[in-house]
């Protein structure tokens with residue numbers, strides 16, 4: 001009985017929302033960004049953890065606008081979670097996991113901290129999921145103009161966003177930031193910065209001090225079986241394993257593969273910083 005009543009309601013709601021999305025996406029292309037933004041603001045309030053497809057179809061095109069703008073300014077971006085090839089977003093399953101997690105815990109997240117801003121795609125995703133009403137602190141080397149362009153783009157979409165971009169080597173900037181901002185804590189942490197040398201381990205160790213008690217951490221490119229050029233030394237995977245073995249982090253669930261344009265998968269893992277601290281080796 002319940003199912004008979006619910007099914008048509010869900011279908012009708014789906015049709016209404018997707019027409020809404022299509023209408024405003026079309027309006028965006030004809031009338032400009034402001035209309036799009038207003039539409040999104042309204043629509044995002046209707047979204048639920050299972051509304052990924054609607055959200056994805058609304059915002060995917062905007063991620064491409066950001067990529068094109070980066071390209072037009074000559075930024076040589078590294079791989080990112082909104083990588084797009086042959087008409088497809090390659091990491092859709094990863095986007096879905098991030099979307100689901102954040103939508104589920106949105107009410108408990110006040111600040112997101114990220115190492116690896118690159119062109120701003122992941123940070124834009126965080127901003128969208130909170131309708132711009134979120135604190136975001138990001139760390140990146142900011143080679144070429146990528147951070148300037150990414151930051152400007154996010155601010156255009158969300159003029160009131162509380163976004164701090166900390167430029168420089170994260171192995172140095174994170175400890176300095178923490179020292180200068182001892183009360184800043186992050187409920188969601190994404191580490192996707194340097195993949196070589198001591199950087200991944202150092203990032204994991206340094207971010208422990210920024211983690212709120214109720215935190216989630218997600219780390220990208222953990223695959224230790226990959227032969228892709230940027231993962232073949234397995235440094236990120238080993239750093240993650242070190243953090244788990246030493247009980248700095250408790251992994252949440254299985255790690256998930258994500259695809260890139262390379263024949264190997266990258267793998268991302270969710271976890272939580274535990275309360276015990278591990279000091280950085282000098």
Ligand SMILES: C[S@@+](CC[C@H](N)C(=O)[O-])C[C@H]1O[C@@H](n2cnc3c(N)ncnc32)[C@H](O)[C@@H]1O
Nearest residue numbers: 080081116118121122140141169170192193194
């Ligand atoms: C894979 S990209 C991040 C992609 C981004 N999370 C996204 O999905 O949109 C890695 C970024 O880490 C940055 N990076 C590499 N080594 C770094 C370091 N030592 N300190 C700070 N940032 C670093 C690079 O500049 C690059 O922008």
